[in-house]
Amino acid sequence: MNFLQATRRVMQLAVVGxxxxxxxxxxxxxxxxxxxxxxxxxxxxxxxxxxTLVPGVIEQSKIxxxxxxxxxxxxxxxxxxxxxxxxxxxxxxxxxxxxxxxxEQFSEQELKELTIFFSSPVGKKYVNEQxxxxxxxxxxxxEWANKLSDEVTPKMREELKKKGHAL
Numbered sequence: 001m002n003f004l005q006a007t008r009r010v011m012q013l014a015v016v017g018x019x020x021x022x023x024x025x026x027x028x029x030x031x032x033x034x035x036x037x038x039x040x041x042x043x044x045x046x047x048x049x050x051x052t053l054v055p056g057v058i059e060q061s062k063i064x065x066x067x068x069x070x071x072x073x074x075x076x077x078x079x080x081x082x083x084x085x086x087x088x089x090x091x092x093x094x095x096x097x098x099x100x101x102x103x104e105q106f107s108e109q110e111l112k113e114l115t116i117f118f119s120s121p122v123g124k125k126y127v128n129e130q131x132x133x134x135x136x137x138x139x140x141x142x143e144w145a146n147k148l149s150d151e152v153t154p155k156m157r158e159e160l161k162k163k164g165h166a167l
Contacts, residue, residue, distance in 0.1 A: 036103070037101075039112075
């Protein structure tokens with residue numbers, strides 16, 4: 001999975017997560033809840049998606065320099081490899097913050113229950129099939145919206161004509 005695919009997957013998870021959760025007042029994120037949330041992030045597969053972010057950012061910077069001077073390729077490859085190793089631990093910052101976000105919306109017990117679900121066979125299937133469902137749903141929604149537009153536009157034109165607008 002490349003950086004763009006991973007970024008799209010993260011966004012899909014965010015969209016589905018937003019659709020499935022109701023707006024709740026933020027709760028205090030206890031250390032135990034953040035730890036439980038971090039486990040949930042791993043169980044949902046989101047942690048694996050975040051793993052492509054550091055290499056992706058490094059690759060984007062590398063491309064920027066290569067566009068300016070293609071002769072830098074050898075040195076940039078060496079620097080990029082070193083930076084991937086050096087910056088890999090920074091992902092823990094991301095996991096902690098994402099865990100905190102979850103812990104502000106769910107209780108520690110809810111987070112543990114969600115982790116149990118996502119660790120179960122049906123939860124794992126949900127994680128594996130989610131991108132297929134989200135992609136198909138988004139495609140259908142776009143097609144549906146296009147058909148609705150084909151219906152709305154002529155009706156709007158008709159109503160505007162009734163009000164004396166020449167179209």
